[in-house]
Amino acid sequence: MNFPILSSLILLPTIGALFILFTKSSSGKYQSSKYLALFISLANFLLSLYLWYVFDKNSIDFQFVENREWLSGFINYKVGIDGISILFVILTTFITPICIISVNATIKNRLKDFLIAILIMETFMIGVFCSLDLVVFYLFFEAGLIPMFLIIGIWGGERRVYSAFKFFLYTLLGSVLMLVAIISIYWITGTTDVEKLYELGIKAEYQNLLWLAFFSSFAVKTPMWPVHTWLPDAHVEAPTVGSVLLAAILLKMAGYGFIRFSIGLFPIASENFTILVYILSLIAIIYTSLVALMQEDMKKLIAYSSVAHMGFVTLGIFTMTQQGIEGSIFQMISHGLVSAALFLSVGVVYERHHTRLINKYGGLVSIMPRYAIVFMVFTLGALGLPGTTGFIGEFLILMGAFEKNILVAMIASLGVILGAAYMLWLFKRVVFGEINNQELKTMKDLKTFEIITLSALVIPILFFGFYPEPLMNSIEASVENTLNMYNFDLINSLASKD
């Protein structure tokens, strides 16, 4: 076995957090801890880029697999990545340094603790995307609740306690059923190793219940209608950086879980429940888009738009077509970048004006021209204008949907229009128009670090919008493999019925 590159990727942030623990306390001069955190997260980002470089994109197997004896010999610590997970790993390592750079602006007290929480969070998030054992996956998936609960609760806004509790208990409730399912899988098949489970397959009679148990967890985390209500609360109350992490990465865990586990392990049940997912996704797309139109709080609007975008993702995944799944993955990456950027943009004006209410703003274009430009790019990215990543994701998902069910695709297309409506309206109300509020005139344009973070997000949004090939290359083989396995299992089960 070679150098354990994935484990180091997972552990590096935690080691960094330990170092930060021993830096000088956060009173006054806390810069050292921040630079240390930034250094660690950038190192992790470079490591993940190196990983992408050495990653064999044509192989359908899991790569860099590490398999160690862990739980008294019957459950192993197993990590590995394929073309799908590597993108999420890079997304995580890319977003984390951006979060750390923007920390200064939003976090007034206890900066050291905050940095530690973020780095620990990064460990858990990377762990989720790398784990190839259900128990290890569950461990990372659940452990992420602890730092996120603290981030919302300690550094959040007015109603932070309510939101933190809601976030924690909703997610925990969804997840415990998944734990029952994971243990059941262990006793049914004798292993929780994902690769082995792909080979063995799970008997059709068990699949429906197991699928539902996993679904209960992923649906809460995605979040799908009607269990999405924790998300707007959590987003509104969380500090900017917390919202960024939540929107950019935490929500992707569930989408990733759908592809890796729901489709991979329970193909027959996935086929059975496709209609359910379609309906819930369509409701999410249409209903939350309408709700987003009515929001007066910027963060809440973006939160509802996240639910709508994730509706596209789940819809795309369950079309079970090459385009649909690739589109979903692309949409998740795109949404990770765009929503992170939107929350940061809201953070920029919130920090200056201390309100998130849309009607308190207007005419920012004349006082903050640079801000207006980047905010426009992100808005267009969110509504899926060609040339941004948002377009490719939605386009592919709709292509997949048209192939399967025209009615579903048509309703979903409505969501694209609604998405354009609420995003453009938001942009118009905030950036264009007259300056009615005299206090706004004192607002300054972007500072250096804000330019760095926001342009770091503009570049991939535009670059991959025009040239999606690198991302597509990476996922193509793995998605094809997932679908092949899916169809193979399905045909087998049909054959055994006859």
Place this chain on the structure above:
Amino acid sequence: MENFQYILPEIFISVSIMLFLLVGVFKKNSASLIYNLSNISLIILLALIINLSSLDTIYLFNNSYLIDNLSNYMKIILVGSGIFVMLTGSKYIQVINLNKIEYPILILSSILGMMIMISSNDLIVFYMGLELQSLALYVLASFNRDNLLSTESGLKYFVLSALSSGLLLYGCSLTYGFSESTNFDQILINSTEFNYGTTFGIVFILVGLAFKISAVPFHMWAPDVYQGSPTSVTLFFAILPKIAALSVFIKFLYTPFANMNDQWQTIIVFISIASMMFGAVAAIGQKNLKRLIAYSSISHMGYALAGLATVSNQGIQSSITYISIYLVMNLAFFSCLFMLKRNDKYYENIEDLSGLSKKHPILSFSLLIVLFSLAGIPPLAGFFAKFYVFLAVIEQSMYFLAIVGLLATVVAAFYYLRIIKIIYFDPEKEEYETSHNLGLKITLAISTIFILAYFIYPSGITEIVSKITMI
């Protein structure tokens, strides 16, 4: 006579108790001396037990006393946690003027009683051990005799415990009457055929034991006794009697009544579910930390019993693992409680924790870890405890028990989160002393690191426990 080498630990502790009593009577102001001596004798006791633990199963005194893997492991964690209980409480009893010679001696006698319970293989020997530990506990509960709550708790515990002992004895006599023996193995052999007498015996014995382990519906004493007793005694109550009672539970269910698992399985499942749910729901409204931890321990006992309900070695082992991790979590929690001290006064209300994290970051972090672990959130030790139990429960396809249990963890998570909220999210209120005695600091450090780092090498306890097989 050569048998005596196997009960050397019990002999040693009895002799120590008597010796310390004499020292206490003849030497004035010797309370602290005896306290330290007791602690040393516990350490020697632990060494003696570990020394014996390499042996195979040994039956002593006409098969009425049994030394096997189960009893050895249980005694080791019993005495081990006894040492830590003494270490953490030493300052506390001085501060609240309880440093009397009787205190350590009562603790030692109670530990002796528990060791006899754990090793007993006969109804009469078992009952002797049980009464020895109970009598010592009655006095300990009301040890702070100037305090109204403490005397109330002692009296309450005495009355209810005596009642349950009565029921237990009635069950024992029924069992004896219908199976013609008091020896556990003999009862097993004689009770191959179903009869109502033994079934009634089982029910009464289980009621008595459920009382000792404070499982619903025989839990009523626990909150009052936990709150009223001096905190060091509460810690003792929260750990040691539970270890002994769980061990006896395993013994009764899987030796004399092993053939009748269809009779008792439903009872255990019911007690387990009721404890998990009741403990979780009732703790939500509590204001006193000791009272809260009483309800929390009720619900934890529910999980430990869930493992026993499975009728499998896996289940027994998971229960034992559960109690091992549970005791570490309790040690850590109570160590934190002992640190909430200012001007010789200890604080024990949840409100007193308000904003603790600003001035006491390390203490708050330990509490954070302990509380998340008690709630069973991965990757902390408490999660693995629950994981093993549910692994065993689901192996037997007892899905209802598993799902109710896991839903109860969500309810329970709420009140643990509430404490974390008060520590971390609320404005700062109190400030406490920061100098603590070494024993307390060591206990807190060891237990917190254990909880935090358990996931790195989770096989440690499981491998030891996997030697314990009852079926």
